[in-house]
Amino acid sequence: MSVGTIAVTPARGVSPKHVGIAGIVLGALAWVITIPPIEARGMVPSIVLAALSIAAGAWSIAGGERKLGSQAIVVALFAIAGAVASADSASSTLRSVFTWSALAAATLRYMTPLLWAALGGVVSERSGVINVGLEGMMLMGCFWGVYGADLLHSWVWGLLVAAIAGGLLALVHAFFSVHLRANQIVSGFGINFLALGITGYFLEYHYGPNGTPLNISMVPNVKIPLIQHIGFFGVAFGGANLMTWIGLALVPALTFFLFRTRGGLRLRSVGEMPRAADTVGVSVVRIRYLAVIASGVLAALGGAYLSVGFVGSFSNDMTNGRGFIALAAMIFGKWKPWGAMWACLLFGFGNAMSDRVSNVNPTLGTLFEALPYVLTLVAVAGLVGRSRPPAADGIPYVRE
């Protein structure tokens, strides 16, 4: 694979911005060429590309584009590390890790619960209520989804029961944060503990030490008629779960609702400037209640995906911090549905990668588990720019 031809050299008249972007692309390429399907062996092409990327970054910084330029340099450094890792691994290893179709399928699976919860977070925080209780609301959906599906013999009922349970817990959060003007972060933590207690208590109370039954009705996977049989797409997207597709469809739907409809405008205005919204007759209290409850329902459905959609049973503390990851994804995605989705895909991809690496090398797989968190840390440290929360996020509204 000849790579020399792609090299873009900074020329006169080219803006530092373009050079910075080219630097980022080059940096990424330095790693991408070492993995399947290209699989360039030997370090030389990667080093050349990374060096060009760093040069472009430096040029871009000198030209005033500090952020883009430093992004290019950081990307190049990560790419070099990645390329070294690739060069160290056997070709067969690389191929078994980077089976792109299987990676894509696993990424979608890991992303789904995070996405639902993160979208819930967007709704709540856009209305001005911080929701640290996402974790607890997910956990409620996780358990009560199994309970509903088991008792009423249908996953549809399972999801409904999950949604109600999550909504009820969210109602508690709304009551404390909107009505009693509590500190919302603290209240959210209370919600998490409460959910851990409630789900654990009722798991033990209803099912005892044997745990939930194994044969519950589960949310089906969607077999897409044509795509199903086309190699890569068949493996990657042919068997994804119904809730994955609904979750992805929710992203544009929620974006449209928030930014293009009257209801969305009201919701955002309550989160940005409640006093003004109140003055023109929008009920701050009502909208915040509704938003928090909707957020609980979404998070609970994300939790229900874990149990009723994927695993088929419930175990204690099954969400295992996913609510917090969803919270981070939402902030990382700058309180926007699309942004949250990309962040969730990143986390999903990280999890999927570490799974594949673990198959080949368990020791190294553990380190890869930490990769999405490291990337997020690097990203929030300025590479994505400062994120601005809704102006009234977390501030209880007091009517004059």
Place this chain on the structure above:
Amino acid sequence: MTLLEEELQAEAEESTGAAATSPAALTAFRRGISGVMVPIITTVIAFIAGGLIVLATGHNPLSTYSSIFNGTGLNWLFPWVSGSERSLAAVNLQSTLITATPLILVGLAVAFAFRAGLFNIGGQGQYTVGGIVAVWVGSSFAGMEPVLHVTFAIVAAALAGGAWAGIAGVLKAATGANEVISTIMLNWIAIWLGVYCFQLGGPLQNPAMKSTPVSSNVVAGAKLPVFWGSATLQGLDVGIFIALALAVVYAIVIKRTRLGYEARAVGFNPEAARYAGANVGRTWIRVMLICGAFAGVAASLDILGWEFNLATNTIQVSQIGFYGIAVALLGRNTASGTVAAAVLFGALLTGTSNRNINLSIDPTLVQYLTFMIEGIIILLVSTDVITLRLLKGGRRIGVELRRRRPQKADTSKADAPKGEAS
């Protein structure tokens, strides 16, 4: 507001003209009352609510609570308990205090950050990193002078925890990165780092036990001496005195030092503090360093006091960071409050553990009952309104709410430990 220090609350209430007769006297009275009574009333309400759940699911709440109480070992304090009952109580009480020891310190790690307006969710990660370093130092350097070895391990763990928290502080100061995200991420990175170190084939896995994912054992010279109970049956080690001493240090730092004053000023309003000449970024970094050091010491006391090794499983299931948050919240970020809350949580954890053979109902149920009670406590802590109303009796909640600083909504976003203000 509930989280900020009482002085500032008092000032704010004063400025709204809360009291009609003698503002200063009433505020002082209120401060004293609400500082002590609110957490107590909160706890009582939470226990009553928990009792109702026990009752609703067909168990006797009174016998449940009394067996939990006996399981905590607090009945040791009663002079009429004697014989074998007394020796069992002593063992249980030692266990309660052993559990409370790290909770005090992780609680302080959260509390100090709260005071500076930072929300340190990273107690878990700082504790984990501290534990990794403590177990490494404690299991290496055999033959070192015991006092020196223990000190070395504790200091190393403090430095490691501090450095870990310092990352979040530096990122916040330098780039404005939200500390809620960065500490959550650092938690997970620390956990996976720990799993990596001690897993099968990991760099710090016990070379003598090839098939167990666990660290080497702490050498005899690096163990903390046990001063109450049997050293082989997890008697109480001297770690608790270190924790209490650090709580005193915390109180002094907060009340009597320039750093404490700056931290409180920054926590109250970073913009105003900056305007008044404080270096806000530096304060954030320093506060996070100290918070992390507290959490690191907590881990070292566990490792050197009774755990003696660190297994990957222990790292993954540990919830101490979240307990730390609960402890700090219930203790209202004060030193004495944090110690009291840590003992309460330590007692709850011990009284409901599987070790408690007194329990009349399924111990698993009781464990989850504890989580519910903790949840209710934290929910009630998040707002003063309910308990304040009970204290005053008869006042309408609305009146109380309007009292609570009407300007708050549009002054600064920074007056509460803001999770998401970057």
